[in-house]
Amino acid sequence: MGAKGFFISKAVGVVGIVLGAGAVATIIALSVVYSQEKAKTDAPVAPTDGTGTTLPTVPTPAPSNEPWDKYRLPESLVPETYTVTLHPRLIPDPITKLYIFTGTSHVVFKCVKETQLILIHSNKLNYTKALNGFLATLTTEGGGAPAPAIKSSGLVEKTQYLVLQLSDSLVKDQKYKLSTTFTGELADDLGGFYRSEYLENGVKKIVATTQMQPTDARKAFPCFDEPAMKAIFHITLVHAHGTRALSNGMETGTTDQTIDGMSVQVTTFEPTKKMSTYLLAFIVSDFGFIQTTLEGVLIRIFARKAAIDANQGEYALSVTGPILKFFENYYNATYPLPKSDQIALPDFNAGAMENWGLITYRETALLYDAKYSSNSNKERIASIISHELAHMWFGNLVTLRWWNDLWLNEGFASYVEYLGADHAEPSWGVKDLTVLSDIHRVFAVDALASSHPLSSKAEDIQRPEQISELFDAISYSKGAAVLRMLSGFLTEDLFKKGLSTYLNKFAYGNTVYTDLWDHLQMAVDESGKPLPGRVHDIMNTWVLQMGFPVITIDTATGLVTQKHFLLDPESNVEASPYNYEWIVPITWMKTNINQPSIWLTKKSDTRVEMKVISGQWVLANLDTVGYYRVNYDMANWESLLNALTSNHQDIPKINRAQLIDDAFNLARAKEISTILALRTTQYLTKETEYMPWESALDNLDFFYLMFDRSEVLGPMQAYLLKQVTPLFDHFRILTVDWTIIPPGHMDQYNQVNAIGKACSTGLPQCQTLVQGWFTSWMDNPAVNPIEPNLRSTVYCSAIAAGGAKEWDFAWDQFLKASIATEAEKLRAALACTKEPWLLNRYLEYTLNPSLIRKQDATSTIVYIASNVVGQPLAWDFIRDRWSYIFNQYGGGSFSFSNLINGVTERFSSKFELQQLEQFKKDNEAVGFGSGTLAVEQAIERTKANMMWISENKQQVLKWFVDNTLP
Structure with missing residues (x-):
């Protein structure tokens, strides 16, 4: 207890410095610093004074190879502890009108290699000069010779460093303490230490909150901001009366103090575990909360008071404990912290962030209201909580050494x-x-030539925007797919065993991905399980080369072969260390009987005894556990199509979804005919399961994108109307004329598909139904008769069929919505209108954060672009305002690649390709940030679409016409 008491008094003693007169002087300078974000340039930048003092203009120095020109920290200093005190102001400064925070930091680091230079990350912070005249002070910690004097100090904007040059070398193995006092803007930019705003009873409320991942802890205080630079953090927050402070550690006490004539509260927190800077969080708000305790772990859900009062945190509270316990058991490792706080923020760029002990969420990812939220909202909450809690061990306790292993x-x-x-x-x-x-x-x-391997070389990932670009579908979804395949062929028990020894060995440390392979190999060796090679050898074929194979099975000869699957087989791909050959685990069945799994280790060296007699079929990749596509000889395709038509339940439902998805994509890659792919949808008149329907609709979406501006659309709509009408009738009967909710989770999803597709293809009973529901809501706005599961599709259908009256009503409901999931449904549905003037008005609203929150701007533009009427409007809009959108909504934001993809996915003409290439050229100076790769992918996709249409349009048109005839 004594040590903890000592720490509190020491930390509180520090607070006085935070608000010293020197810091206040820099506030004025901030209005200049932050009034306009400087354009990012690649010219080398000399260190500058960071105190707000105006410096004489100096010519840009010639490119140099100084340590501060490099993006990675030198390996000379290792942090051990930080003592950080921060005071966010939740009311704007009367002179500058800016929201700011002030702070002090003391970092104790060890010198592991002699150096006369201290580099520590710092971005957008203004420093108060210390008594020595420099931006920091340096002292020796724990005895030893006095620290060398600081010779010069300055900031490098490009590489985001505070640079201190010393009169003499730091001594190896000696510890030092670096102390700074600084001011930053509590901006609304959703990164670092930032502010979120919301209205409560007509009053504007401010939350000071954080998002550090990947490289924004340096915007909150100077720090060694790399994942391997783990340390222990002592955090103190100064905040106004009536607010509550939260951080990673448990609060140890709050005292009232008067600082510079201001009465404030000072909250201290237990020191954190040894952890990375990107997992830090600190929040000041007047939120409400609910709590429970499970086996000694305090679990709390924080949100706006109105949301807590409306019991919107109850569902999250009910699932957090069971999921936490599940992972303790799964990892065979106890949860290492005394608490698990989760907080829903009105403004948040990602879905959620796994800060250790204080997880931050978008409101839609944490808050649930049975009256307003659909079952997909509920599932999203359970799965995102599960995702973030999984990180408490895998990522937080054991952290990858560098961002190249983010996958x-x-x-x-x-x-x-x-x-x-x-x-x-x-x-x-x-x-x-x-x-x-x-x-x-x-x-x-x-399947694109512009894809990339899961693992990158560390030296290729240096700059913050390169790091942000890794937060893509490859890292998340392909990473999930290959690990699921790995767990599948090892068995879950072996997978868990290797995981457990990996986590125990590297707790509080850092790893590279091959360390996990080592531990899985140890589990395999102990079990004696036969594999066609070491875990490294098998998995590196999936991790170190991009793409995946298509496995072709010839049932006549038993030959099984593989080749790199590309949507455009003519495209040039970069060389691969494995020559695009994979070690593939193949699970398969033959007409209702599961067969022993086999391994394919070369392009074509495997023969399997098939013995397929006429009418029998072979199906590979059971339950789609493998990360590959499957093609067959024509006779087997015909047998599979017959099985779908005659008795589709003989084929597992996941594999029915897989057959449809494989067929459509094999057709796009010219492996089979487009007509064969379309034939996989003929049996759908008998299908009531969600997964096959969803797979079919997802794949037919591509046909809509390619043809919804052409003469193919009419016959395609007529065919789909014919296919979906039995599904619509199935749900009408199941729900007793839409009066009850279907019992099954997946049935509820498929009911949405049935109504959405029946209405969009023009089924009169469907359109009458949804317009009736919507009109009765407009007649009595206090009572919404539309069941939450159906709201997204009903709102969209009714707004598409209506005009300004329906749109304005929905907009008014959006502005009034106090539940984030309801606002989200309305925001998406508003993009469904067919009126161009309404869509243009809506696009303008995305630039006004008081109408559309910054976190939602890019996705709203994408919603508008997904509407055939809105697509050209959205494309003109982002071209016209690219520089503004880029600077306002952050080239580093993860949503930027989604914006480029969303606005260009319909592109399929020579003219659109020229526009896209011109857009790339026109904006080279501005840049594309985390959307850079997406621009290349859009160009590649447009070329592939052009070719696909020229090759398929006529036969597709004929097929739809022929298959709609009675």
Whole structure:
């Protein structure tokens, strides 16, 4: 207890410095610093004074190879502890009108290699000069010779460093303490220490909150901001009366103090575990909370008071404990912290962030209201909580050394989130959904020549925007898919055993991905399980080369072969260390009988005794556990199509979804005919399961994108109307004329598909139904008669069929919505209108954060672009305002690649290709940030679309006409 008491008094003693007069002087300078974000340039920048003092203009120095020109820290200093005190102001400064925070930091580091230079990350912070005249002071810690004097200090904007040059060398193995006092802007930029705003009873409320991952802790205080630079953090927050402070550690006490004539509260926290800077969090708000305790762990859910009062945190509270316990058991490792706080923020760029002990969420990812939220909202909450809790061990306790291995961290959490959610909600069957949500989704990206391997070389990932670009579908979804395949062929028990020894060995440390392979290999060796090679050898073929194979099975000869699957087989791909050959685990069945699994280790060296007699079929990749596509000889395709038509239940439902998805994509890659792919949808008049329907609709979406501006659209709509009408009738009967909710989780999803597709293809009973519901809501806005599961599709259908009156009503409801999931449904549906003037008005609203929150701007533009009427408007809009959008909404934001993809996905003409190439050229100076790769992928995709249309349009048109005839 004594040590803790000492720490509190020491930390509180520091607070006085935070608000010293020197810091206040820099506030004025901030208005200049932050009034306009400087354009990023690649010219080398000399260190500058960071105190707000105006410096004489100096010519840009010639490129140099100084340590501060490099993006990675030198390996000379290792941090051990930080003592950080921060005071965010939740009311704007009367002079500058800026929201700011002030702070002090003391970092104790060890010198492991003699050096006369201290580099520590710092971005957008203004420093108060210390008594020595420099931006920091340096002292020796724990005895030893006095620290060398600081010779010069300055800031480098490009590489985001505070640079201190010393009069003499630091001594190896000696510890030192670096102390700074600084001011920063509490901006609304959703990164670092930032502010979130919301209205409560008409009053504007401010939250000071954080998002450090990947490289923004340096915007909150100077720090060694790399994942391997783990340290212990002592955090103190100064905040106004009536607010509450939260951080990673448990609060140890709050005292009232008067600082510079201001009465404030000072909250201290237990020191954190040894951890990375990107996992830090600190929040000041006047939120409400609910709590429970499970086996000694305090679990709390924080949100706006109105949301807590409306019991919107109850569902999250009910599943957090069981999921936490599931992962303790899964990892065979106790949860290492005394508490698990989760907080829903009105403004948040990602879905959620796994800060250790204080997880931050978008409101839609944490808050649930049975009156307003659909079952997909509920599932999203369970799976995102599961994803973030999985990181508490895998990522937080054991952290990858550098961002080039991000895929393992995010891919792993994306795989096991289904296991945790399945434990919390066993009746849902969510484990199957990884096939639709991850595997099918990422196949589309990974089949492009512009894809990339899971693991990058560390030296290729240096700059913050290169790091941000890794947060993509490959890292998350392909990572999840290959780890699921690995767990599948090892068995889950062996997978868990290797995981457990890996986590125990590297707790509080850092690893590279091959360390996990070592531990899985140890588990395999102990079990004696036969594999065709070491775990390294098998998995590196999936990790170190991009793409995936298509496995072709010839049932006549028994020959099984593989080749790199590309949507455009003519495209040039970069060389691969494995020559695009994979070690493939193949599971298969033959007409209702599971066969022993086999391994394919070369391009074509495997023969299997098939003995397929006429009418029998072979099906590979059971339950789509393998990350590959499958093609067959024509006779087997015909047998599979016959099986679908005659008795589709003979084929497992996941594999029915897989057959459809494989067929459509094999057709796009010219492996089979487009007509064969379309034939996989003929049996759907008998299908009532969600997964095959969802797979078919996802794949037919491509046909809509290619043809919804051409004469193919009419016959295609007529065909789909014919296919979906029995499904619509099935749900009408199942729900007793739409009066009850279908019992099954997946049935509820498929009911949405039935109504959505029946209405959009023009089924009169469907359109009358949804317009009736919507009109009765407009007549009595206080009572919404539309069942939450159906709201997204009903709102969209009614707004598409209506005009300004319907749109304005929905907009008014959006502005009034106090529940984030309801606002989200309305925001998406508003993009469904067919009126160009309404869509243009809506696009303008995305630039006004008081109408559309910054976190939602890019996705709203994408919603508008997904409407055939809105697509050209959205494209003109982002071209016209690219520089503004880029600077306002952050080239580093993860949503930027989604914006480029969303606005260009319909592109399929020579003219659109020229526009896209011109857009790339026109904006080279501005840049594309984390959307850089997406621009290349859009160009590649447009060329492929042009070719596909020229080759397929006529035969597709004829097929739809022929198959709609009575």
